[in-house]
Structures are given as structure tokens and as C-alpha cells.
Amino acid sequence: MIFSDRQYAVSKEQVAKLGDALSKVRSDSQKHERLRNIESNALQSQIADIERELVDYDLLKSGAVEFAESYALSDLPRVLIQARIAQGLTQTELAERLSMKPQQIQRYEATEYMSASLSRLIELANELKVRVSQSFVGANTHAQNSLFSWSNAADVDWTRFPLKEMAKRGWLKDKDLAESARNYFMDAAGAQFATALHRKKVRSGNAPDEFALLAWQARVLDIARTQHLSGLLAPFELNDLWLGELVRLTRDKNGPKKARDLLLSKGISLVIERHLPGTYLDGAAMLAPSGYPVVALTLRYDRLDNFWFVLFHELGHVFLHLHSSLRLDFFDEEDGSGKDEIEKEADQFALNQLVPEMAWKQCLSRFAMTDEAVLIDAEKLGIDPSIIAGRIRKERANYQIFNSLIGAGIVRSQLEENKA
Known part of the structure; x- marks a missing residue:
């Protein structure tokens, strides 16, 4: 995960260098095709991973992501870092708010808060508006642009699915609705x-x-x-x-x-x-x-x-x-x-x-x-x-005009719901 603008710049340089390396591998006609493919795939995977981190940082810092949620305790360090970036705070600025040295925040984030005490984590969570459900809320509390992800499927609480509605629509057949939903x-x-x-x-x-x-x-x-x-x-x-x-x-x-x-x-x-x-x-x-x-x-x-x-x-x-x-x-x-x-x-x-x-x-x-x-x-x-x-x-934000021209009641009759 990228923590700062400096790391962002370094990561962009890494992508450029890896891209050059990928071009050289693809153009190396002296290597066996299978070896070229193995090296190319490895480089492409590295580039994709870094590019995803760059995009995550861009989304958070630009304010495009206003809300995120996770349910695994192990994700708390990531949520704290996301909350800081989404609120436009540098590591130094967060440290100043908490009367700490910037180097301490840098160490915390570099080690994913493994060395932080519970009282310190609570202090950080309160400052960054991170709830106990391990979510962060930015300035726009209505979460008009949200981003959701889990670390893995095991983090999903299947009992929180709309089980009755899913059963009503015929998606679930078994008596154990949560297991059926899973x-x-x-x-x-x-x-x-x-x-x-x-x-x-x-x-x-x-x-x-x-x-x-x-x-x-x-x-x-x-x-x-x-x-x-x-x-x-x-x-x-x-x-x-x-x-x-x-x-x-x-x-x-x-x-x-x-x-x-x-x-x-x-x-x-x-x-x-x-x-x-x-x-x-x-x-x-x-x-x-x-x-x-x-x-x-x-x-x-x-x-x-x-x-x-x-x-x-x-x-x-x-x-x-x-x-x-x-x-x-x-x-x-x-x-x-x-x-x-x-x-x-x-x-x-x-x-x-x-x-x-x-x-x-x-x-x-x-x-x-x-x-x-x-x-x-x-x-x-x-x-x-x-x-x-x-x-x-x-x-014009006027939904009372042209009522006869908007084609009301025409679409559903052509595209039957739940049909392939």
C-alpha cells in the first residue's frame, strides 16, 4: 500500500522501469519463447499490482472514495491508513494533531501498527473517525461514492444478506438460508x-x-x-x-x-x-x-x-x-x-x-x-x-415537463425481468 506522495512518485518510477524491462523481454528474440512468456507474465503481474496501489491512492486522495468498510480485524491498519489519506492528511499532519513525532506515524504505518498499543489505536481511530466496525467516513457522510472490499470471502457475514428477499425471488432453496446464500x-x-x-x-x-x-x-x-x-x-x-x-x-x-x-x-x-x-x-x-x-x-x-x-x-x-x-x-x-x-x-x-x-x-x-x-x-x-x-x-432539474415524450411504461414489457 502507498502511504505518501513520495512513495507514490517512487511507485510510478517503478512502473516505468518495469515497463522498460517488459519491452526488452518481449523484443529479445534470442530467448526461448516459453522463457520470454514466463518473464513477461511475471513483469506484467508486478506492474498490475503497483498500478492498483497507485489507483487506490489516487481514489482516496482525490476524494472519489468517501466510504469503505471491512469486517476483519486484521484489516484495521489498512483502514486507518485509508482514512488518513482520504481526509487529505499527510503522516506529518496526523502526527501534529496527536502531538507525536512524524517518524512515529511512519513507523506505525510501515509495520501496519503492530507496535501500537490499544490506547494508541483508539486515539488514532477517534481522530480519523474510524468506527469500531472498521470503517472510515470522510467529509461526505452520505457515502455518495463508496468503495467496498473484503480481504477474502471468509470475512463475509452471510447472515447479513437479504435472505428473505432472495428466497422470495426463488434464488435460495435450502432451509438454512445463510448457507444457501453462501x-x-x-x-x-x-x-x-x-x-x-x-x-x-x-x-x-x-x-x-x-x-x-x-x-x-x-x-x-x-x-x-x-x-x-x-x-x-x-x-x-x-x-x-x-x-x-x-x-x-x-x-x-x-x-x-x-x-x-x-x-x-x-x-x-x-x-x-x-x-x-x-x-x-x-x-x-x-x-x-x-x-x-x-x-x-x-x-x-x-x-x-x-x-x-x-x-x-x-x-x-x-x-x-x-x-x-x-x-x-x-x-x-x-x-x-x-x-x-x-x-x-x-x-x-x-x-x-x-x-x-x-x-x-x-x-x-x-x-x-x-x-x-x-x-x-x-x-x-x-x-x-x-x-x-x-x-x-x-x-433543468424539471421533471414535470415532456411527460408524454419520455417513453414511460415501455421498457419492462420488452425486457422481461429474470430472463436470459
């Missing part, structure tokens, strides 16, 4: 989805129930696996040139249904699953255990404008973030706020794909504010009027 999760997702390899990045206006997130994710991956095993899913390529075809489908009366078929043909599994209580989700993007992208929508709002924007927002995560070194699963509430650069990028991706910025500036409906103007602009741009109507409603 088995269901392990079968559908796998233990790696409850570890730091699959950290959950949540954009929400409310602090979400992370156990409901895990349960919902397992269900989504279970449905996606069914699509994959049935042969419906084509190989995926990291190429978004076909998205214009998806934009044109917005004009089709069966656009949502055809969109799912198009995504499958491009190697992306589109899953529809209602959100669980306490998650406030509109959509999510993640990688399945086999490596293909999964986009999940809850259809919390059965409207075309919501469907198209959320779909393209999640596709933004697919093409911009899922295959980067972030290693995050993204869970989004459309109305979630916060100054998260990652979510801003996905928002901008969706807006530009649906209506390029220059074209948007030329839309007269933004000023005329009439149904007729929206219909004219939509015809000119070759998109469904709901997209323009929904964007104007959101930009």
Missing part, C-alpha cells in the same frame, strides 16, 4: 468477487447495503452465465465503433429488446434484474469470471430516457474503465451525486454517444421547450425523442 454466491460468482480483486465502486445518493450489492451481483452473474453457456454470447472486442448502430436502435419501437440482442452479438451480456432493497441501483458494469463484460440494469424507472442513458453510461464503464488497471465493479444510481471523475467520464461518454456535444448545442428544443421542438430535433438527429426530453428535464 453456496449460491460461490456458484454464481465465486470467492474472488468478495475480495479486493473485485472492489465495488458505488455511485449513489445513499450509503448502500453492501451485502445486498453482493447478492444482486451474484444473481446478475448467474443470468449472464446462462447466456454464455447457451451460446448466445459472441467473443468480445474492445472496440466501440459499432455504438452508432445502437444509437439508431433508439428510434425502433422494439429498441430495448434489439439492443440486448446487439450487445450479445458484440460479446456483452445485458442482464435485467430488479434491485434489492437498500441498493438504489439503476445499472452496473462488471467483468464475468470468464472475462467478458456484463451490463446489468434494474429498470427502476420504466422509461426509455432512463434506459438509454443508463445503458450508455454502463457501456462507458465497459470501454473506458473495466479493462484498465482500476479493477473495479461499477454500481450506479443515475441520480447519485459527487465529484467522481470516473463517473463523470462515463456520463460524458453516454451524452456524447447519444447526442454529440456540437449537435446538442444546436438543438432548438433546449430553448423552445415545446414537444414539437423536441420531435423536430429528434428527427434531425435520428434518435428517439425520449433522449432529448430526458436530457432537458435533467439539465
Whole structure:
């Protein structure tokens, strides 16, 4: 874990040096191919690990992560360090607050607080607002941009899953619901989805129930696996040139249904699953255990404008973030706020794909504010009027206008929930 700006700079230099070494290994034609592959894989693994630490530090220091939680006592040192970084404190600044020498904080963090007394840990926890549940809370206590991870699946308290709701939906069959939930999760997702390899990045206006997130994710991956095993899913390529075809489908009366078929043909599994209580989700993007992208929508709002924007927002995560070194699963509430650069990028991706910025500036409906103007602009741009109507409603924060143009009650009838 990176503790300071100096370590951050050193780590970036390490990545650069390892990258040079990787290039040399790949270009060394005198080495046997098998040996080159072994060395290349080892270097790539080292680079990925350091890049993940760099991203973690960036997320914490930028304020993009406002809340994190862990349930293993062994994770307490990591939580204390995360809390310090997320609150913008250097080791020296924390030491000054506690009337300590900076070197003492440096030693504590370097040894993961193994030499700290209980009274000192309590003092540090109080100063950093770390609760006994081993979580830290930044300045924004509503946790609008949260990051959840466990050290391993053994840390997960399966009794805290929404067991009754899962049983009601037919996901659990056994009498021991907690054990059934564990088995269901392990079968559908796998233990790696409850570890730091699959950290959950949540954009929400409310602090979400992370156990409901895990349960919902397992269900989504279970449905996606069914699509994959049935042969419906084509190989995926990291190429978004076909998205214009998806934009044109917005004009089709069966656009949502055809969109799912198009995504499958491009190697992306589109899953529809209602959100669980306490998650406030509109959509999510993640990688399945086999490596293909999964986009999940809850259809919390059965409207075309919501469907198209959320779909393209999640596709933004697919093409911009899922295959980067972030290693995050993204869970989004459309109305979630916060100054998260990652979510801003996905928002901008969706807006530009649906209506390029220059074209948007030329839309007269933004000023005329009439149904007729929206219909004219939509015809000119070759998109469904709901997209323009929904964007104007959101930009003006006026959800009483264009009610007849947003495509209410159209999506669910095409995309039956819980169906592959």
C-alpha cells in the first residue's frame, strides 16, 4: 500500500522501469519463447499490482472514495491508513494533531501498527473517525461514492444478506438460508468477487447495503452465465465503433429488446434484474469470471430516457474503465451525486454517444421547450425523442415537463425481468 506522495512518485518510477524491462523481454528474440512468456507474465503481474496501489491512492486522495468498510480485524491498519489519506492528511499532519513525532506515524504505518498499543489505536481511530466496525467516513457522510472490499470471502457475514428477499425471488432453496446464500454466491460468482480483486465502486445518493450489492451481483452473474453457456454470447472486442448502430436502435419501437440482442452479438451480456432493497441501483458494469463484460440494469424507472442513458453510461464503464488497471465493479444510481471523475467520464461518454456535444448545442428544443421542438430535433438527429426530453428535464432539474415524450411504461414489457 502507498502511504505518501513520495512513495507514490517512487511507485510510478517503478512502473516505468518495469515497463522498460517488459519491452526488452518481449523484443529479445534470442530467448526461448516459453522463457520470454514466463518473464513477461511475471513483469506484467508486478506492474498490475503497483498500478492498483497507485489507483487506490489516487481514489482516496482525490476524494472519489468517501466510504469503505471491512469486517476483519486484521484489516484495521489498512483502514486507518485509508482514512488518513482520504481526509487529505499527510503522516506529518496526523502526527501534529496527536502531538507525536512524524517518524512515529511512519513507523506505525510501515509495520501496519503492530507496535501500537490499544490506547494508541483508539486515539488514532477517534481522530480519523474510524468506527469500531472498521470503517472510515470522510467529509461526505452520505457515502455518495463508496468503495467496498473484503480481504477474502471468509470475512463475509452471510447472515447479513437479504435472505428473505432472495428466497422470495426463488434464488435460495435450502432451509438454512445463510448457507444457501453462501453456496449460491460461490456458484454464481465465486470467492474472488468478495475480495479486493473485485472492489465495488458505488455511485449513489445513499450509503448502500453492501451485502445486498453482493447478492444482486451474484444473481446478475448467474443470468449472464446462462447466456454464455447457451451460446448466445459472441467473443468480445474492445472496440466501440459499432455504438452508432445502437444509437439508431433508439428510434425502433422494439429498441430495448434489439439492443440486448446487439450487445450479445458484440460479446456483452445485458442482464435485467430488479434491485434489492437498500441498493438504489439503476445499472452496473462488471467483468464475468470468464472475462467478458456484463451490463446489468434494474429498470427502476420504466422509461426509455432512463434506459438509454443508463445503458450508455454502463457501456462507458465497459470501454473506458473495466479493462484498465482500476479493477473495479461499477454500481450506479443515475441520480447519485459527487465529484467522481470516473463517473463523470462515463456520463460524458453516454451524452456524447447519444447526442454529440456540437449537435446538442444546436438543438432548438433546449430553448423552445415545446414537444414539437423536441420531435423536430429528434428527427434531425435520428434518435428517439425520449433522449432529448430526458436530457432537458435533467439539465433543468424539471421533471414535470415532456411527460408524454419520455417513453414511460415501455421498457419492462420488452425486457422481461429474470430472463436470459
